[in-house]
Amino acid sequence: MTTWVCTKCGFEVKAEQQPALCPFCYAPTHHMIPKKETEPADEDAKKD
Numbered sequence: 404m405t406t407w408v409c410t411k412c413g414f415e416v417k418a419e420q421q422p423a424l425c426p427f428c429y430a431p432t433h434h435m436i437p438k439k440e441t442e443p444a445d446e447d448a449k450k451d
């Protein structure tokens with residue numbers, strides 16, 4: 404199961420496949436992006 408996030412309104416949808424549109428604001432499918440389950444710590448920022 405993937406959590407999809409609408410880049411337009413921030414609405415989250417859990418679905419196997421990318422939703423055809425945002426059920427909240429009806430943004431087109433390209434606004435629905437997979438939400439990262441594990442967010443990396445600031446490793447890039449710690450590079451010296």
Ligand SMILES: [Zn+2]
Binds near residue numbers: 414426430
């Ligand atoms: Zn939306």
